[in-house]
Structure formats: structure tokens, C-alpha cells
Amino acid sequence: MGSPINVLIWNEYRQEREEERIAKVYPNGIHAQLANLLGEDGDVTVRTATLDEPEHGLTDDALAATDVLVWWGHMHHDEVADEVVERVRRRVLDGMGLIVLHSAHFSKLFKALMGTTCNLKWRADGEKERLWVVDPTHPIVEGIGEYIELPEEEMYGEHFDVPAPEALVFVSWFAGGEVFRSGACYSRGAGKIFYFRPGHERHPTYYDPAIGRVIRNAVRWAAPVARPQRTFDLVPALEPIEAR
Amino acid sequence: MGSPINVLIWNEYRQEREEERIAKVYPNGIHAQLANLLGEDGDVTVRTATLDEPEHGLTDDALAATDVLVWWGHMHHDEVADEVVERVRRRVLDGMGLIVLHSAHFSKLFKALMGTTCNLKWRADGEKERLWVVDPTHPIVEGIGEYIELPEEEMYGEHFDVPAPEALVFVSWFAGGEVFRSGACYSRGAGKIFYFRPGHERHPTYYDPAIGRVIRNAVRWAAPVARPQRTFDLVPALEPIEAR
């Protein structure tokens, strides 16, 4: 990869400022720790944006300069302006990669790209999660082991109301008895999307090295390259035809 | 199949009333001919609805009584009220099957379920189309041959900006040089969706017996059955866990 991958990390950044026990886990915000994780990849330049910035930091210029957008949101999906959501969705369809983390399954953006409710079961008791690799050929699992074990996480359980993934990378086991398709790849238009489940704000998940490796791999995977220029609408015939 | 499948055929029904040459092809509306096609299946009861009916004929009661919705629309997608679109989309997510025909690729409903632009190339010169079966095991191709030949149709060409189909059933060849993924299956929530390309209003496509067979097969395929009752949101653990 010649030029660096420009990543924009979008974080709601409310709970870290409003709840002390969350601030203890992510003192500078979840986005700061995600930026640390991504910064370990020398080919990546990282910027951040949060909900309370003007236009949520998702201006046309910011998006035009972004190769891959990472999104973490939880309690305030409704506060993201519809026109900003549509602007971001259009950028994904035009080629910007998208990494959707944890509770962002309920973001307006992800729901609009999936077309489903994206609903699921959950339980926030800090139980053990084990993410098993089910597609060992996928670049997103480069450099990790057969599974990632997280001692405490929020359970998400099936049925996860999303379209069948184009590639299923991880399936999670939860101590309380559920499973979840926790690493799922999609493409929408010219854009690539990776949904990655772990990341409840109460737990230090984004300090886990394997989790960090997966997110870095996902960013590389989702980064746009020189793709075929697509044309649409009325086109002339390429072959001689008898018009009727 | 014990009870009959209740089908609702939704048609825009403007061009047949406004343009003489379309009225010649479908004197009672495209929906009338689709109803004839479906009526050949004794296990199906058919009703119709059109754009200009109150609520476009898509009331809560009408949808509740519908197992499979067939949708044909072309020039007036924008006139379908957003709240009706959302009501129908929710019914699909709750299990109602959906058959999307031809220019309905640009319906608000299909675009909302796909999350993409659903754009494509087109040319309305009445050229030959040959739909090749690429998945001979699929119930949708029961009883037809290796391909369906339509002497005159509107060309649709790749790139068809939709998510990768979960099952690809047909690929079309066009005399003018293009190809198109013309029979594509998706699932959204508890609902099954089949996009089927042929059906430009100017051509007698819906009188073709093989086309009729495919649509009948698709309706059977998409019909809801007794599916697992899904539960969502906060759930207790099924196994003993150490809460942290």
C-alpha cells in the first residue's frame, strides 16, 4: 500500500464524560484508545470525531478525506442527524470503508445499510466471551490465534437480525449460554463493511492486543483501492442490435 | 402446504391507463396479468392493490392478510408514501414474502431493504434477453429449462448496485452486449425476497409461460411458514455465570 490509509474514528463520547466508572476504563474516550490501537500500524493516519462536534465532525470535507470510518455509538443513536447519516451512507456506497463496533449495530447508519432491525439479545453482566475464528483464510484474522478470550463483556445473542454475512469471520461463545455471529463482512456499493461485536464501554476490551490486531486488519481490508469506475443509467449498445 | 398462500399484487397502474401502447399489452393492468399467472396455482389466492388507492391499498389489515407481496412500479416510486413504505418493510421483516419485479428495483421499499442505490445500466430498445439458470437446485427454477428466451425486453446491465445475492438463480444475456444478475434471493428479518428482472411494460413478458412458472415458484418459495419465534433485548442467562 503506497499512501497511508486515512482513518476517522467516530465515537459518541457521552458515557465516558458522564459516568465515572466508564471514565475509569476510557479516561480520554473510547476514540482515544481506538486511535492508540490503530496507531500501531505505521501505514495509517488517524483522526477522530464525536457526536457533539458541529455536524458530528462528519462534514463533506472530513468524509472526502477519509478512507475508512470506524463507528462506536450506544445510547444516543437518535441524536445523529438524519442528513448526516445519509451523507455518510453515500460515502460508504462510493467506496469509504466502514468498521461498525459493538452497540453501533443500532446506529442509524448501520441499520440503513443493512435494511433490517439489527436487533439482538443482550445481557450486561460482564461474563466471559470467546470469539472463535470460523474463516481462517480471511485477512481480518491475520496474526491472531484460534480464538480471542475476553474475561468480561456484554453478551449479545442470536438471532442477530442482520442480513446473512457475505463472509462470517468470528462466532462468539458466551458463558451464559448464547452464541453470536461476532465478525461479519458486507459490501454495499463500492464500500466494504465489517461488523465487530466486542466493546462494551464498562470493560477494557479495546486494550486487548488481539482485538487491536483485528481492528487494524479490518481497516486494511476495508480500505478502498483503485476500483472499476462504474457507470449507470441509459447506455448505448456495445453490439449491433435489432431494436423493437 | 395446508392453507392457501395469500398473495397481494401491487402495481403502479399509471402507464397502462396513460399510454395507449402500454394499454395494448396490458389492457387491464400489469396486475391483472400477474393475477392470471398466479391463479394457475390452485394453492394461491390473489388480491391486487394499486398506487392510487387509499394508502396505496397497503393498509395494516391488507398487509396482515398477505403472505407474499408482489411489487411492480416504474415512474412513480416517489409517490408511495414514506410511512406506507416503512409499514410494508416492517411486514417483510416480520415474515411476509416479497417478489420485486423489473423496474421496482428503484422502489423505495426495495432500496430500503437493500441499503444500496440499486442503480444499473439500461436501454429500452426491445432487444433479446436470455435468462440462464445458474443454480439448478433452487426451487424457483422448478419446471423450466436451462434458459428462458425473451425476444424483446429492456436491457438492464451490470453493475447492479445491490448487495451480493444470498442465492443467485439467473444471469441474463442481452443482445447489446451486457449481462445482469436477473434472479436474486435475499432474506431480511423473517422475510424472504426475490428480485426478478424481466417485465418492461412495453413487452408481453408476463404472458410468457416460463416467466409465469418462475413467479409462481417464487411465491411458494417466499411464503412464510411457522418460523421460530424470535426474542430480543435483555434476557436472563441460560447458564450459571459469574457476573462482573
Add this chain to the structure above:
Amino acid sequence: MGSPINVLIWNEYRQEREEERIAKVYPNGIHAQLANLLGEDGDVTVRTATLDEPEHGLTDDALAATDVLVWWGHMHHDEVADEVVERVRRRVLDGMGLIVLHSAHFSKLFKALMGTTCNLKWRADGEKERLWVVDPTHPIVEGIGEYIELPEEEMYGEHFDVPAPEALVFVSWFAGGEVFRSGACYSRGAGKIFYFRPGHERHPTYYDPAIGRVIRNAVRWAAPVARPQRTFDLVPALEPIEAR
């Protein structure tokens, strides 16, 4: 479905005769209990065949008369003659459905159809398994709940070395910490294949009503229908071409 579905249940039938504790679970052989399960479907006629019959009961005539083959094997895959395996594989490619149960993941037949080792992790401690439905639209899960709980089973764990399923229906949770893609659909040629994990001989799994429902659904799903007659090899052009 007009005519009944002709099912042939193939079982190794060695352990039930050689080990007392297995005979206690399946006194007349696993195939007898599978026949009971399938017999609950009035549209199905059932025959059985076992390893020690001439040609393992898989003669050309037997296969020609079979719509769907159900296969259970465990310790003696190697004793199935290669030419019989190839004969059966060809029948699947020609349209016979195939249900592969439990340890039959290591049958010569399934490995030949998959092209991989079909290897996996295992542990025979009789722990709890919970099969979660991950595709609620699939006909194979008609009439069952969100999950099937089996109090005792043999654990199978990822990575299950099979090609990515065309449709993933179940994912299992095991008490010992593993997950497994336990209900997987494939098509090969004109034939449909369903791999279904549960069924360790030491446990009464095939007496479970939900398991029985799934197997009956799978047989219906896999049953061949009037499929497009495919042609291969040298063919004349359908359109005028300039030969070069």
C-alpha cells in the same frame, strides 16, 4: 408435493451390535430410530441400508429409487468401498438429496463432495449442547423454537474444515466453551446437501422431537424436484457469430 419422497437411511450399524451401552440407546440400530422420526411425515417412504449388506445396500437400483439419502457413519468409514462412494457421489450430483449426520462428516462421501479434510475438534464427555437458529427464514427450521437444547452430546468445535456453507442454519454452543456451525447447507451439481451435527451414538439425541422435526424438514428441503435438464460439452451458437 404429489408423490411421496423416497428416503434411504444408511447406517454403519456396528457399534449398536458390538457395544452394549450403545445397544441400550438404539436397540434396533440408529437407522431404526431415524426411520421412526421420518415416518412421522406421511409424505415420506423410508428404507434402510447398512454397511454390511452387499454393496452396503447402495446398489444402482437402490440409489435410482432414492430421492434423499441420510447417512450416519462413525468408526468404519474406510470400509465403504471406493467405487460405491463414487456411485453415490454421482447420484448426488445428478439430484439425489443428502443429509449427513454427526460423525459422517468424516465419511468418504462427504469429504469427496466438500474437497476438504472436514476435520474438527471433539470431546466425548456428554456435555450440554444448545443449537441456536441463525437463519429463521430457512425451511429447515420450520416448526421449531429459537434453539434446541440437548442435555448431553459429544462436543464438536471450530475450526470445522469445510467450505463456507451456502446457508448457515444452526450454530451450537457447548458447555465446555466451544462453538460449531452445526447446520450447514450446500449444493453440489443438481443435489442438495444438509450437514447436521447432533447424533453421538451414546446419547438419545435421535429421540428428541425437535431434532426429528429438523431432519424431516431437511429431507423435504433436499428432495429433488423437476429441475432444468442441463446440457454440457460442445454446443452450437444460439446467435450469429463471426468465427475466428
Add this chain to the structure above:
Amino acid sequence: MGSPINVLIWNEYRQEREEERIAKVYPNGIHAQLANLLGEDGDVTVRTATLDEPEHGLTDDALAATDVLVWWGHMHHDEVADEVVERVRRRVLDGMGLIVLHSAHFSKLFKALMGTTCNLKWRADGEKERLWVVDPTHPIVEGIGEYIELPEEEMYGEHFDVPAPEALVFVSWFAGGEVFRSGACYSRGAGKIFYFRPGHERHPTYYDPAIGRVIRNAVRWAAPVARPQRTFDLVPALEPIEAR
């Protein structure tokens, strides 16, 4: 990618030596021209092997040193020794990438990995082929346009008796009226496989720059990376269980 990708190009290399008109197109063998194509990528080192070498050049050492194998064969698939085929297949399952070109759809190797007949329709009249991109997000189509046009090629037509591709990259249009899924991705074990249709020996297809770009992209895509070490067979429980 730090270290270079080691590619081995395997070619039957009979027709180029036996038929003058083929020798005119590929004077040093198809493998020599494929080596030229791949050599344009500075990160790739290329070796070649042919049918008539000892062990067909596919010794354990040669395979151990190979990251990606490219295979072209046509009239003499049967002469490739079964034990060599199995050796190569095992290497693919262990992570070696595989690019299968044109008539190699009928190679023992590809058929063993697919499990199907891999049969198709064909016609060798040198007609026009147009390969349309149907997945513009795939790395294999980086740097090319919406379609590749080949003025003369051998037609391959559906139904192509292979498993449904995990990713479908190209669909071809042929002047004579057929279509073909001409760029298809699979994974088997830890190995990635790309089937790419063009390449009839009578036509100068492998001199086409876009074709060359695709093959170079495919080699990069298929190259193994540091994948999760998989373990199989009997494993202890990761969680406390009640053995029954």
C-alpha cells in the same frame, strides 16, 4: 507485504510444442507468458513447472517453497499422477493459494477441491467475450475497468457445474448467446482459490494487460499470510463441565 510472494506456474506445455498454430501464439509456452505477466509485480518471484518434468515439477520441496500455484492444463489432465494431485491438494488445504485458469476447470486438482464434475458448455469458434465486473469491491478487480473485452476466445457457457462461488467477481457475455461465471473465489482449508476462465491456447489472451492485472491481483489475494494455527481432534474442555 514484506517478503516476496513465491509463485509457481504449472503448465501442461504439450500443445505449444505439438501444434504450430499454438506455438505461434505462445512460442515459449503459456507458462513463459504467464511468467512475464506476473513478473510485472516486483513483489513476486516466479518459477515454472510442466507436466513432463519428474513428478510434474510438483515435488514436496517445490510445493513447500510455493505461496501461490497457478495452473493451466487442457488435453492431458489424466496424465497428472493421482498421488501428485493429492499432494498438491493437501498443500492448498494447508494454505497455498491456487489460481485455476481456463481449461484447468477439468484438472483432477480442481475437481477434487470442488467435489463436482466442473462440466460446462463450450464452443471453440473464437468469438468475442466480454467479462463484466459484478463485485467492484473485490481486490481482484483493482485497477481495471467495468469490463474486459477479448475479441476472440473459446466460449464457456452455464451451467458451470461448480459449487456456488463464495465471491463472484466476473460474469462473461459471449457473442454466441451464452453467459458464464468467469471469475469465482473459493476457500478450502487454509487455502484460497480463484478460478479465472479466459485463456484458450489458440488466442493471445495472456498478452492482454487487463487479464494480466487480474492474474497479478489474484496472486496477491491468494497469497497466504500468518493465519491462525488450527488444532483438531480430541481437546480438553476450556470451561468446567459435568461429564455424563
